[in-house]
Amino acid sequence: MRNDPRLQEIAEKLDGGERLGLGDGRVLFETPDLWGVGELAGGVRRRMHGDRAFYNVNRHLNYSNVCVLSCKFCEFQRKPGQAGAYAYTVEQAQAEAVEAEAAGATEMHIVGGLHPKLPFRYYTDLLAGLKAVAPGLHLKAFTAVEIVHFARVSKRALRSDFAGGVRSVLQDLQAAGLDSLPGGGAEVFDDRVHREAWRGKIRSDEWLTVHRVAHELGLFTNATMLYGHLESRENRLNHLLALRDEQDVAIDSGFPARFQCLIPLPFFPDGSPLEHLPGPTGMENLRTIAVARLMLDNVEHLKAFWIMQTLPMAQVMLDFGADDIDGTVVWYDITKVQSEDARPTHQEVSVPVLERTIAEAGYTPVERDTLYREVVRDGATGKPSLRGSADRRLIPA
Template sequence: MEALFARTGLADLYEKVVQGERLSYDDGLRLYRTPELTAVGALANVVRERMNGDATYYVRNLHINYTNICNKLCKFCSFYAPPGDPRGYVLTPDDIVARLAEHRDHVIREIHMVAGINPKLPYQYYLDILRSVRAARPEAQIKAFTMIELAQIARAAKKPLGDVLEDLKGAGLACVPGGGAEVFSDRVHEELFRAKLDNEGWFQVAREVHRAGLRSNATMLYGHIETVEEKVKHLLHIRELQDETKGFQCFVPLAFDPARTELEHIPVTTGQQNLREIAIARLLLDNFPHIKAFWIMITPQIAQLALWYGADDLDGTVSHYEITHALGTASHHQALSHQELLDLISEAGRVPVERDALYNVIPEQLAVGGQQSAKGSVSLRVLSSSS
């Protein structure tokens, strides 16, 4: 392996990675600019296996988008309908319960709820949908509301965000997804999503979320107008916040899908781009326990390959996803069966580990997690809700 890094001019970065030394801004730029993607992936795999061995996490989940009405008008979004648009919808608590009933025969560990920023929804609505979901599927954990949504919910409540978070937790909120971060760049914010919470606002909400004892993910939307420099700064900003709060459990690189957006002229991301983003995230975010390859946005095949480029999580079964259709279909039904997930992971030479929304290993999967893989025994590092 040393010969590979010597040949590609990355021997010094290999030494840093092996020694557990934190990579710098300049190191991040080199990782983006080198043409040697295989070497970048090999570096990321060193970190991936040091932190998680061969374990690859997945969750049996269901996504619910409770409204597509949004007043933020982001240029990269194909999901939203502006207020007053006849395409807009709002799911009532009963609608959501009915959707859950469609999956009554399926195991669901995590219910993931995010949506547009609908200024007409009252505070009580958010509490009601949480309580309805918890009553309908008490065994499932609810992951809901991006930092952008939480800012709007606090606005609707006319209460401090800390108090709102306690109310939401009492209604059933278990953890928070990481969407809405996009790219932490004032330039990109001004050009693409100027009506949305700015970078510092996102950080302030995240701090409050973590202070309330809720864990969250973090994301980065790539493949639009962002620069390499902006992406490295984004990753380092998130790393600094994790040093401060220790509240992030997973980082999710999100590939931009230009279809039906104001940026439709931009080409879709390539497999090489997707693998590079995952690998660099694993290398720079040394304090994040998990890196996810979100198969809906990059295809199951690239996500499978990403398990050797730094990713240790494939997300889950999903079943219904309206935000984007990066797999080239107009259908909202985008799902992998439990067996298909197991097969994807096993075929890649990794060990499937079923988790819940907080990365607690599901007991019946412990035997699977302890199997021998092609590379030997697996050491599981499980992030519990209290760690």
């Protein structure tokens, strides 16, 4: 039973296949009937994915925390020579990849800071080196922010041809082994927040251009939204609508790839220059993920990233629109307050725990690869293979 009659009007739009607008989004954020919003989002999620909820066996590699930027929300970055600063050698990264593939991982998620001294050759060597020792791993690597940084350090002509410089970098990375792009670095698409919280990082139009070029080249990508800091709810809605518009471009233009998944990320204030802020509440987390599912109608998947949302919250989010809780992860440094020894943070969850988490929430766990194709495991060896064909549409929206 919905307590706000405005939600009934939105429900009728959804039932009629009508796209929600900015005004509808405002209602979804403002209404006191949070459970009604969750019910609407859960209904859309079930129409898209039934009772299935996805996870993957992956490993994160944060190759360096050295960064030229000083984003106010970030506790990950270090300056060159600062205590705790690190950068992997290609050989160190290869050792991680060998271990990951031996443990059954199908994906390596690779991101890092904007290192001022690493040449572009480092990144192509990194990808080629990983493919050489672990050819079965899908390499999902480098945010749009990193791609633009690579274009600068390799002296591509960004000022005269931004898209062309990005395309050249992406093509070189593809040739070295890049398989897809993650969604980091989007933060919130708003000039005011950009100036106040991450001045110096690429603008929203540049972030979107990187992903458009990636889609044109056949690289599937994800998108993130960092919320609960200096932005407003209106900023979040505009962010979602900008992503929706960009997805329309990919679909209408017939690009071979598009956004696969949105990952809303709650802001963690501790240890950052914005630690005076409270960060989002659990209720705000639920509302935000539900609004994202309802507004972003052309992006197939919505992730409750358990590392930042927690496993119990991810379970509830499956009823509020999410259909994915991410994977085994193993090492993840981005959101922790780092110690001076900069040892990676062990945050592994096993497959049985992920499957139990999903099942306890009332859903059927499905292991997927990076492109949302269903993975099956050999009963004797545990080796992964795809169910049916290699068509990425195997798990339909």
